[in-house]
Amino acid sequence: MTDELTHPNIPVPEDLKGTVTLATWEKFYNWCRARSVWPMFFGLACCAFEMIAMATSRFDFARFGMEVMRASPRQADLMIVAGTVTKKMAPQVVRLYNQMAEPRYVVSMGACANGGGPFKEGYSVVSGIDKLIPVDVYVPGCPPTPQALLHGFVTLHKMIENTKYKDMIWYHNRGQGEEFAIPVLGPDIFDPRQIPLIQSEAAKTPVAANDSE
Amino acid sequence: MNEQVAESEGVQLDAAVGSVEQASQALREAFPGKVRPDEREGYEGVIVDADALVDAALFLRDQLGFRYLSSVTGVDYANDGLLESVYHAYGAESGALVFKVQVGCGNPEIPSLVSVWPSANFQERESYDMYGIRYAGHPNLQRILTWEGFAGHPMRKDWREPYYEEEHKPFKTRHPDGGVFRAEDRNPFGRNVQYSPGFDPAKWEDIAQSAVYDGLMREVKEEGLQTETITVNVGPQHPSTHGVLRVVVVLDGETVVDLMPVLGYLHRNHEKIGERCTFPQIIPYTDRLDYICSMSNGLGYVLAVEKLIGIQPPERAEYIRVIMAELTRIVNHLMAIGFLWNDVGAYFTPVIYAFNERELILDLFEMVSGSRMMCNYMRVGGVFEDLPAGWMEKARALVYDRLPRFVDEFHRLLSENEIWRSRSMGVGILPAEQAVAMGASGPLLRASGVPYDIRRVEPYSIYDRFDFDVVVRHNADVYDRFLVRMEEMRQSLRILRQAMNQIPAGPVQTGKKNWTMKVPAGEAYHRIEAPKGELGFYLVSDGGSNPWRYHVRSTSMINLTPLAEMCRGHKIADVVVILGSIDITLGEVDR
Numbered sequence: 001m002t003d004e005l006t007h008p009n010i011p012v013p014e015d016l017k018g019t020v021t022l023a024t025w026e027k028f029y030n031w032c033r034a035r036s037v038w039p040m041f042f043g044l045a046c047c048a049f050e051m052i053a054m055a056t057s058r059f060d061f062a063r064f065g066m067e068v069m070r071a072s073p074r075q076a077d078l079m080i081v082a083g084t085v086t087k088k089m090a091p092q093v094v095r096l097y098n099q100m101a102e103p104r105y106v107v108s109m110g111a112c113a114n115g116g117g118p119f120k121e122g123y124s125v126v127s128g129i130d131k132l133i134p135v136d137v138y139v140p141g142c143p144p145t146p147q148a149l150l151h152g153f154v155t156l157h158k159m160i161e162n163t164k165y166k167d168m169i170w171y172h173n174r175g176q177g178e179e180f181a182i183p184v185l186g187p188d189i190f191d192p193r194q195i196p197l198i199q200s201e202a203a204k205t206p207v208a209a210n211d212s213e
Numbered sequence: 214m215n216e217q218v219a220e221s222e223g224v225q226l227d228a229a230v231g232s233v234e235q236a237s238q239a240l241r242e243a244f245p246g247k248v249r250p251d252e253r254e255g256y257e258g259v260i261v262d263a264d265a266l267v268d269a270a271l272f273l274r275d276q277l278g279f280r281y282l283s284s285v286t287g288v289d290y291a292n293d294g295l296l297e298s299v300y301h302a303y304g305a306e307s308g309a310l311v312f313k314v315q316v317g318c319g320n321p322e323i324p325s326l327v328s329v330w331p332s333a334n335f336q337e338r339e340s341y342d343m344y345g346i347r348y349a350g351h352p353n354l355q356r357i358l359t360w361e362g363f364a365g366h367p368m369r370k371d372w373r374e375p376y377y378e379e380e381h382k383p384f385k386t387r388h389p390d391g392g393v394f395r396a397e398d399r400n401p402f403g404r405n406v407q408y409s410p411g412f413d414p415a416k417w418e419d420i421a422q423s424a425v426y427d428g429l430m431r432e433v434k435e436e437g438l439q440t441e442t443i444t445v446n447v448g449p450q451h452p453s454t455h456g457v458l459r460v461v462v463v464l465d466g467e468t469v470v471d472l473m474p475v476l477g478y479l480h481r482n483h484e485k486i487g488e489r490c491t492f493p494q495i496i497p498y499t500d501r502l503d504y505i506c507s508m509s510n511g512l513g514y515v516l517a518v519e520k521l522i523g524i525q526p527p528e529r530a531e532y533i534r535v536i537m538a539e540l541t542r543i544v545n546h547l548m549a550i551g552f553l554w555n556d557v558g559a560y561f562t563p564v565i566y567a568f569n570e571r572e573l574i575l576d577l578f579e580m581v582s583g584s585r586m587m588c589n590y591m592r593v594g595g596v597f598e599d600l601p602a603g604w605m606e607k608a609r610a611l612v613y614d615r616l617p618r619f620v621d622e623f624h625r626l627l628s629e630n631e632i633w634r635s636r637s638m639g640v641g642i643l644p645a646e647q648a649v650a651m652g653a654s655g656p657l658l659r660a661s662g663v664p665y666d667i668r669r670v671e672p673y674s675i676y677d678r679f680d681f682d683v684v685v686r687h688n689a690d691v692y693d694r695f696l697v698r699m700e701e702m703r704q705s706l707r708i709l710r711q712a713m714n715q716i717p718a719g720p721v722q723t724g725k726k727n728w729t730m731k732v733p734a735g736e737a738y739h740r741i742e743a744p745k746g747e748l749g750f751y752l753v754s755d756g757g758s759n760p761w762r763y764h765v766r767s768t769s770m771i772n773l774t775p776l777a778e779m780c781r782g783h784k785i786a787d788v789v790v791i792l793g794s795i796d797i798t799l800g801e802v803d804r
């Protein structure tokens with residue numbers, strides 16, 4: 001085991017160095033978790049290609065302990081939202097997120113997932129996946145280079161290492177974490193959480209947004 | 214590859230009768246009063262009356278030999294109150310015969326041409342979705358890119374998106390009074406949404422899903438064991454690496470009874486945004502169409518604009534364009550083969566081999582354009598910048614030495630593999646006749662024994678100067694498509710070597726660089742042989758600096774038309790393999 005795990009204040013006898021590590025349970029636990037993140041194999045658009053490039057020999061994310069990509073959300077703990085989230089796809093993305101087990105993380109990759117990107121002005125693009133599910137790390141770029149994405153992972157690792165396990169859901173026996181509302185494809189996509197707002201707006205506006213300009 | 218067949222032995226499409234001029238003359242004579250020439254300034258082709266459309270189409274196909282319907286699309290001439298459906302048909306050796314049908318905006322209905330050219334299937338659905346033109350007689354006229362239940366037809370000129378700012382770019386300002394505004398802040402919902410008055414979400418019934426299943430065939434067996442069919446959704450999230458494609462499959466046991474691709478999960482309003490942009494502003498968006506082949510997409514687009522303006526890039530730029538386009542073809546075919554192997558179960562090993570070489574080519578792209586994938590390198594009248602110092606040496610080392618060796622190695626590694634051969638030979642057969650009727654193009658068409666390569670039949674740029682073979686194979690199965698791609702990489706290397714030897718010095722841009730330009734009124738359709746097949750750009754200009762209509766004839770989407778045909782009767786596990794052999798990119802399918 002590496003030195004970084006060993007707690008600096010606890011002395012280890014000289015002849016045991018390299019074989020024995022003394023650390024707090026929390027540190028050890030987070031150290032293990034950070035080095036075994038399993039991403040979900042899930043690409044949306046152009047960015048997915050740089051994600052795959054990151055998995056191949058030149059960049060090789062196996063160096064960070066995450067070579068196993070799982071196609072099933074049940075077996076994954078990291079969702080890389082790699083690409084444009086369209087309105088038609090948004091319900092699926094949220095559903096996949098809901099199916100992941102806690103603790104789960106989301107890396108939003110690229111301008112599109114971060115905020116709509118070059119297609120933001122279009123009518124069928126969700127302006128940022130964080131409107132629907134919580135995001136832990138944002139990676140900018142269009143597409144982000146594989147290096148940038150790796151940097152995103154390192155950032156995520158830091159975040160995991162700094163988690164207090166007392167803050168984790170399982171510690172309080174709080175079950176599987178929150179279910180997020182799945183958007184519905186209506187005349188335009190709508191988020192069930194916004195239903196009251198939509199109803200009150202509909203009562204207010206006498207003309208459609210389309211002709212009001 | 215000793216089994217490679219010379220192009221002359223391939224199945225030929227029927228030769229068209231004479232030139233396009235003569236054909237349109239013949240058409241006018243056959244339907245007097247119903248077919249008239251399109252006399253608008255800068256337009257070509259004929260306008261056909263809606264009631265004569267099907268007969269005229271049959272006449273074109275059967276008498277005049279226009280057996281390949283390349284593109285169908287709508288145009289909204291809002292100022293004249295007209296909707297137009299534009300068709301581009303090709304014969305074996307001829308150019309495009311353009312014919313159009315015009316209807317009023319009020320109740321637009323046009324007879325469907327699916328019965329004449331099945332390739333119109335998805336394209337008519339798209340035109341219906343985007344413009345609301347109803348194609349009477351279409352077997353399954355549903356929305357394709359948006360979802361069933363979506364409000365409005367978004368490509369109509371009077372339809373505005375929720376984040377609408379102004380009709381055309383450049384917008385006046387996005388930071389009035391010194392502060393930036395975000396589009397979200399001006400929307401009452403803080404989202405990219407809009408609802409018509411009186412819409413009550415609590416009462417909404419979700420019809421988007423149920424509508425999908427309606428068009429599917431469920432076989433009723435006459436004899437034998439009566440088994441029940443089941444409907445399975447593959448996608449939009451699934452472990453095959455072809456993006457967010459959803460395929461609804463009806464299965465009898467493990468055998469495919471019917472199948473339907475459900476598109477639109479990556480619909481990013483490429484065309485609507487394009488019509489808001491100025492002509493040069495569209496170039497970076499084209500990169501994101503087929504994101505593996507950004508260079509080819511850009512090339513196709515700038516060629517269409519150049520056709521409209523009537524300018525020629527300098528010699529050196531022409532060569533650079535060809536070099537980039539062929540490098541792109543190699544990248545694409547590497548990817549196509551790698552991912553095809555993923556689909557048969559060789560999980561990621563060939564992909565990793567392929568990505569090694571792709572990285573080296575991307576390095577070259579990055580050197581010239583500053584970006585690995587989204588190159589944004591082609592310009593109207595040339596290319597962005599000349600090749601930087603040291604580029605040629607690097608490229609030569611690749612093209613002369615490393616890549617040829619790699620292609621041979623890849624071939625040795627894969628082609629004779631026993632499992633691969635048994636999984637791919639005789640699977641997903643697409644006979645030549647059907648391939649042409651369904652609008653297949655690129656390696657998919659050529660593996661069906663049709664030696665049709667636009668670089669040869671209608672050479673654009675400077676492709677007429679190079680010596681290369683059009684690769685054809687005749688078994689029309691997955692294995693042959695794979696071999697066609699293998700061999701095309703070799704042919705691309707051949708073109709690259711010639712281009713690198715002949716490239717002259719000189720400027721790389723005609724005129725001065727500008728982010729906006731006036732383009733004369735008129736229409737232009739330009740198609741190129743992109744790595745995946747025929748990529749066409751249809752542009753209508755009203756004389757301003759923004760296109761009135763900007764349409765992409767997407768190879769990937771139209772190549773999906775024969776998918777159901779190819780899969781019926783096969784096992785479910787073969788569906789993914791057949792899909793992989795078509796080689797699609799969702800960015801281009803859905804745009």
Ligand code: SF4
Binds near residue numbers: 046047048082084144
């Ligand atoms: S951020 Fe850019 S590269 Fe990534 S999905 Fe969006 S458009 Fe494609």
